Amino acid sequence: MTGASVEKAIQLLKEKGYKYTDKRQSMIELFAQADRYLTAKEVQKYLKQTYPSLSYDTIYRNLYSFVEMNILEETELSGEKMFRFSCSLDGQHHHHHFICTKCGMTKNIHMCPMDFFKEQLDGCEIQSHRFEIFGTCENCLKVS
Amino acid sequence: MTGASVEKAIQLLKEKGYKYTDKRQSMIELFAQADRYLTAKEVQKYLKQTYPSLSYDTIYRNLYSFVEMNILEETELSGEKMFRFSCSLDGQHHHHHFICTKCGMTKNIHMCPMDFFKEQLDGCEIQSHRFEIFGTCENCLKVS
DNA sequence: TGAAAATTCGTAATGATTACGATATAATCA
DNA sequence: TGATTATATCGTAATCATTACGAATTTTCA
Ligand SMILES: [Mn+2]
Ligand SMILES: [Mn+2]
Ligand SMILES: [Zn+2]
Ligand SMILES: [Zn+2]
Numbered sequence: 468m469t470g471a472s473v474e475k476a477i478q479l480l481k482e483k484g485y486k487y488t489d490k491r492q493s494m495i496e497l498f499a500q501a502d503r504y505l506t507a508k509e510v511q512k513y514l515k516q517t518y519p520s521l522s523y524d525t526i527y528r529n530l531y532s533f534v535e536m537n538i539l540e541e542t543e544l545s546g547e548k549m550f551r552f553s554c555s556l557d558g559q560h561h562h563h564h565f566i567c568t569k570c571g572m573t574k575n576i577h578m579c580p581m582d583f584f585k586e587q588l589d590g591c592e593i594q595s596h597r598f599e600i601f602g603t604c605e606n607c608l609k610v611s
Numbered sequence: 612m613t614g615a616s617v618e619k620a621i622q623l624l625k626e627k628g629y630k631y632t633d634k635r636q637s638m639i640e641l642f643a644q645a646d647r648y649l650t651a652k653e654v655q656k657y658l659k660q661t662y663p664s665l666s667y668d669t670i671y672r673n674l675y676s677f678v679e680m681n682i683l684e685e686t687e688l689s690g691e692k693m694f695r696f697s698c699s700l701d702g703q704h705h706h707h708h709f710i711c712t713k714c715g716m717t718k719n720i721h722m723c724p725m726d727f728f729k730e731q732l733d734g735c736e737i738q739s740h741r742f743e744i745f746g747t748c749e750n751c752l753k754v755s
Numbered sequence: 756t757g758a759a760a761a762t763t764c765g766t767a768a769t770g771a772t773t774a775c776g777a778t779a780t781a782a783t784c785a
Numbered sequence: 786t787g788a789t790t791a792t793a794t795c796g797t798a799a800t801c802a803t804t805a806c807g808a809a810t811t812t813t814c815a
Contacts, residue, residue, distance in 0.1 A: 507771080522795050523771090525793075527773075547771070578728050581744075591709060591749060594746045600737055602736045605734035629762095666763060666765070667802090
């Protein structure tokens with residue numbers, strides 16, 4: 468993840484009138500550096516080192532704000548919400564992901580299934596779609 | 612949902628050595644009749660009428676057993692697990708769903724995105740995939 | 756009908772997420 | 786820079802879906 472996208476994230480924060488706090492900075496840097504899906508717990512485990520009194524309220528509120536303003540994207544896996552740095556901040560256009568269920572690492576899928584059927588859903592109002600492939604990545608395969 | 616698929620579900624139960632209890636019968640009938648995604652809470656709300664002392668332990672244990680033996684299929688929406696009668700019991704081949712976020716009703720999508728990219732994931736081991744379209748169905752659009 | 760195994764009940768524990776009043780901090784401007 | 790004010794964070798409790806488990810019940814099969 469490039470430094471440019473961290474800049475873009477910070478710019479977004481300020482544009483929308485959010486305050487630029489040290490916790491928010493750290494969260495953005497964490498996601499930019501990790502470049503994979505993280506749970507709220509992983510975020511708190513990591514930031515607890517720097518901010519021992521960090522509250523879950525702060526973590527969740529910021530995670531959701533970040534999703535709101537498109538700094539993060541969100542998914543849900545076995546009952547837990549997971550977040551990653553938004554690919555669109557990197558200038559990439561709409562795509563989907565292979566997600567490693569062991570480490571959260573992703574690979575881009577350059578194909579959106581929404582481009583196909585269209586006519587099959589007359590009368591319904593489409594709000595969103597989800598396409599994800601789950602498995603084990605190369606690295607995790609080696610380790611196990 | 613046909614009566615034939617209820618029969619198939621019961622047959623599956625017995626084949627696998629599960630006991631055929633009145634709660635299991637009622638759950639299967641409920642899903643066959645509803646023909647849409649239901650939460651554990653909806654299941655218990657409905658069955659509570661017949662079995663006032665029905666336990667969540669029973670509901671979840673049976674839901675998971677049913678998924679295991681392919682009587683039900685499962686998805687996850689805004690932090691809640693949801694279950695529906697398995698389309699494959701009806702003899703339909705692999706497909707995906709449009710899901711109405713208001714009522715849980717589904718429409719079949721006759722297209723699997725896995726048929727396309729293939730070569731994009733060298734080295735990874737694919738375990739599963741998820742493709743779902745969310746929105747509001749015709750009926751719920753009328754009502755609102 | 757009776758014994759063995761599986762199932763259910765009643766209830767408590769867990770774990771992620773959400774909520775909220777009190778306190779602290781960032782941004783703005785005199 | 787110092788005061789002001791809106792926003793953010795902390796500390797902690799509440800909520801809610803899900804899971805767990807010992808005791809009691811029911812199904813199955815001989
Ligand atoms: Mn991507
Ligand atoms: Mn279907
Ligand atoms: Zn898409
Ligand atoms: Zn598919």
